[in-house]
Amino acid sequence: MINQNSKILLEVRGLHASVNGIEILKGVDLTVKCGEIHAIMGLNGSGKSTFAKILAGHPAYEVTAGAIIFNEQNLFDLEPEERARAGVFLAFQYPIEIPGVANNQFLRLAYNTIQSQRGKEELDPLEFDDFIRDKMKLLEMNPDFLDRSVNEGFSGGEKKRNEILQMALLEPKLAILDETDSGLDIDALRIVANGVNQLTNKDNATILVTHYQRLLDYIVPDYVHVMEAGRIIKTSGKELAKELETHGYDWINAEKSFNKTGVRL
Amino acid sequence: MSTVTNAAGYLENLVQSWRRPPAASLFWLDQLRAHAMNSVGTLRMPTTHDEEWRFTDISPLGRLPYPAARAAPKTQFSDISHYYLEEAIYRLVFVDGQFAPDLSNVANKADAIIGNLSSLITTHGDTIARYLGQLAELQNDIFTALNTAFLHDSACIIIPQNVSVTTPIHLLFISRQKEITSYPRCLVIAESGSNVTIVEDYVTTEQAAYVINSVVEMSLSDTAHVNHIRIQRDNQQAFHIGNCTVALAHASQYRSVSITLGAHISRYNLNVALAGEGAECTVDGLALISGHQLADTHTFIDHAKPHGKSRQLHKCIVDGIAHGVFNGRIMVRPHAQLTDSSQLSRNLLMTNKARIDTKPQLEIFADDVKCAHGATVGQLDKEEIFYLMSRGLSDLTARNLLTYAFGGEVIDRIAIPSLKKQLEEIILARTQIS
Numbered sequence: 011m012i013n014q015n016s017k018i019l020l021e022v023r024g025l026h027a028s029v030n031g032i033e034i035l036k037g038v039d040l041t042v043k044c045g046e047i048h049a050i051m052g053l054n055g056s057g058k059s060t061f062a063k064i065l066a067g068h069p070a071y072e073v074t075a076g077a078i079i080f081n082e083q084n085l086f087d088l089e090p091e092e093r094a095r096a097g098v099f100l101a102f103q104y105p106i107e108i109p110g111v112a113n114n115q116f117l118r119l120a121y122n123t124i125q126s127q128r129g130k131e132e133l134d135p136l137e138f139d140d141f142i143r144d145k146m147k148l149l150e151m152n153p154d155f156l157d158r159s160v161n162e163g164f165s166g167g168e169k170k171r172n173e174i175l176q177m178a179l180l181e182p183k184l185a186i187l188d189e190t191d192s193g194l195d196i197d198a199l200r201i202v203a204n205g206v207n208q209l210t211n212k213d214n215a216t217i218l219v220t221h222y223q224r225l226l227d228y229i230v231p232d233y234v235h236v237m238e239a240g241r242i243i244k245t246s247g248k249e250l251a252k253e254l255e256t257h258g259y260d261w262i263n264a265e266k267s268f269n270k271t272g273v274r275l
Numbered sequence: 276m277s278t279v280t281n282a283a284g285y286l287e288n289l290v291q292s293w294r295r296p297p298a299a300s301l302f303w304l305d306q307l308r309a310h311a312m313n314s315v316g317t318l319r320m321p322t323t324h325d326e327e328w329r330f331t332d333i334s335p336l337g338r339l340p341y342p343a344a345r346a347a348p349k350t351q352f353s354d355i356s357h358y359y360l361e362e363a364i365y366r367l368v369f370v371d372g373q374f375a376p377d378l379s380n381v382a383n384k385a386d387a388i389i390g391n392l393s394s395l396i397t398t399h400g401d402t403i404a405r406y407l408g409q410l411a412e413l414q415n416d417i418f419t420a421l422n423t424a425f426l427h428d429s430a431c432i433i434i435p436q437n438v439s440v441t442t443p444i445h446l447l448f449i450s451r452q453k454e455i456t457s458y459p460r461c462l463v464i465a466e467s468g469s470n471v472t473i474v475e476d477y478v479t480t481e482q483a484a485y486v487i488n489s490v491v492e493m494s495l496s497d498t499a500h501v502n503h504i505r506i507q508r509d510n511q512q513a514f515h516i517g518n519c520t521v522a523l524a525h526a527s528q529y530r531s532v533s534i535t536l537g538a539h540i541s542r543y544n545l546n547v548a549l550a551g552e553g554a555e556c557t558v559d560g561l562a563l564i565s566g567h568q569l570a571d572t573h574t575f576i577d578h579a580k581p582h583g584k585s586r587q588l589h590k591c592i593v594d595g596i597a598h599g600v601f602n603g604r605i606m607v608r609p610h611a612q613l614t615d616s617s618q619l620s621r622n623l624l625m626t627n628k629a630r631i632d633t634k635p636q637l638e639i640f641a642d643d644v645k646c647a648h649g650a651t652v653g654q655l656d657k658e659e660i661f662y663l664m665s666r667g668l669s670d671l672t673a674r675n676l677l678t679y680a681f682g683g684e685v686i687d688r689i690a691i692p693s694l695k696k697q698l699e700e701i702i703l704a705r706t707q708i709s
Contacts (some may be wrong), residue, residue: 066665067664068659068661069657069661069663081464082621089664089670090664090665091664091665091667091670091673092660092667093665094665094666095667099665100665100667105662106656106658106659106662107661108659108662108677108680109680109684110680110681110683110684111676111679116663116676118670119672119676120663120666120667120668122667123666123667123668123672124667126694127667159622159680176666180666180667189608217340218469226320235449
């Protein structure tokens with residue numbers, strides 16, 4: 011929900027980043043205010059997943075220029091776990107499987123770490139069990155998933171639900187959902203989207219990174235950005251996603267050329 | 276060459292501490308000891324020039340010719356009760372290799388014969404004579420020969436035909452004296468159709484150097500099931516050489532989990548002979564070592580008959596400048612068709628000074644078999660660490676959790692809750708230090 015008086019939560023200016031010496035991001039600018047939902051769309055390789063991982067502090071990417079201010083803090087001063095504690099959350103495109111670590115053990119550890127950071131009460135295993143089962147209902151998840159190893163043997167849809175479950179637990183200020191719709195059938199998509207919608211409010215913000223418009227039927231964005239070759243090349247309202255779906259990404263390039271030359275190619 | 280001199284001196288010193296056994300003992304037992312002492316005379320201490328000892332330099336042992344243990348110090352229940360397993364009704368406690376009847380709970384009845392050699396030899400002498408010293412390699416292994424030459428007390432377990440002992444039998448070997456060598460010994464005879472779980476547990480109350488040279492022999496008759504859990508938690512000055520030989524008859528099953536946590540230098544040789552058709556074994560191991568420790572596990576699974584099955588998972592977690600060694604030899608003999616065998620060695624290096632030598636060694640002489648093996652050596656997965664950190668866990672907590680989980684896979688295979696809990700606590704404490 012756009013409210014011009016809302017506080018700015020995330021301010022990205024001229025962000026350049028590379029991996030293994032190859033420049034992926036070439037000057038990204040983005041402003042996100044509290045209460046807003048942003049969608050970043052683009053073809054594979056446009057840099058949108060890289061951008062998502064950099065926000066979370068993935069060590070494989072090197073930031074070579076630019077600034078990110080998150081909630082009045084320099085994001086680059088914060089390690090990945092400090093970002094998480096400060097309220098940044100990344101739902102992974104490919105959630106990692108961790109054999110041998112029970113899901114409930116992992117979830118409780120993460121929850122209590124964040125709680126203690128916020129000066130709130132930690133939960134013992136019994137209290138946590140009640141709490142988490144309640145949250146799982148939101149995502150129509152079977153409680154059996156608590157006793158299994160983190161993501162091990164989960165289907166694609168189950169992994170994504172487990173990601174949103176973590177989002178529900180950690181209550182981030184800024185949630186970045188990286189291709190959360192990929193690999194989901196329509197029922198799972200509806201459940202996941204419904205979960206996200208219940209978690210958004212006027213004090214937090216969400217960035218949806220997606221290739222397809224499909225997710226945006228369920229989670230309606232306030233802004234749609236198109237990323238190409240490491241930059242945001244177009245920003246508009248939610249209707250942009252529809253146009254992309256109808257005309258394809260080439261349409262933007264055609265439109266750009268039109269703007270430059272005054273002649274539709 | 277100084278190693279050889281040392282080693283020779285070591286043996287001489289050990290032999291000098293050998294005492295003639297009490298005159299009342301049985302002729303065959305005297306003969307066995309004397310025979311073993313003869314073997315000692317023909318063998319020498321291994322060095323790193325021997326293929327089987329290539330990665331494990333035991334020359335420091337040559338400087339510690341510790342005599343056989345003197346009379347064991349008085350040990351109170353309260354000294355060791357925290358090691359007791361609540362599930363175990365039968366317990367044999369040995370202090371420096373010597374049987375402690377006051378701390379033990381023996382049985383000599385129709386459905387379980389569990390006790391020390393000296394008493395069971397009077398009631399089950401013939402059975403014991405058929406097996407004791409017959410499975411272990413007296414001729415070729417200096418440590419087995421020494422143990423047998425010094426053989427005095429021994430855990431003896433005979434499970435009669437078709438008897439299932441539902442509670443685990445706890446063999447607790449406690450080291451109390453410094454600068455001695457103790458010779459723990461164990462014989463397990465599982466008659467046909469029987470079922471038993473045995474926990475072989477090495478602990479200490481001291482923080483000074485000692486040497487343990489242990490020998491275990493297990494015989495499984497047709498369709499017998501033996502679960503064998505071996506825990507080595509000596510202190511970090513100790514030397515521990517362990518030998519275990521298991522013979523499996525037709526359709527019998529042997530499952531073992533061995534956990535190595537202690538000792539400055541340790542070596543465990545586990546030899547499993549699938550000597551009957553359709554015999555199966557599962558041989559799992561975990562070594563969790565740090566500092567200057569060296570832990571060497573050599574296993575030999577011998578598929579001698581058709582339709583055998585073996586499964587093996589061995590893991591090492593090596594921290595500090597410690598050194599883990601695994602040699603997993605699997606032989607499939609010419610007639611052992613339709614053998615199904617798989618082996619996996621997985622290793623985690625916690626520092627750039629830690630070292631692992633892992634060697635799968637498959638020798639296959641039959642043509643219709645399924646044998647898989649694999650080995651991995653690595654550090655913790657960076658993506659897994661990042662995933663945990665992105666949920667607020669510190670780098671250290673993430674690493675500890677992943678290390679704990681890596682070891683947990685083996686601990687999970689121990690089906691005794693109280694022991695599992697003890698081990699989980701040890702491993703949790705260890706993984707928090709690093």
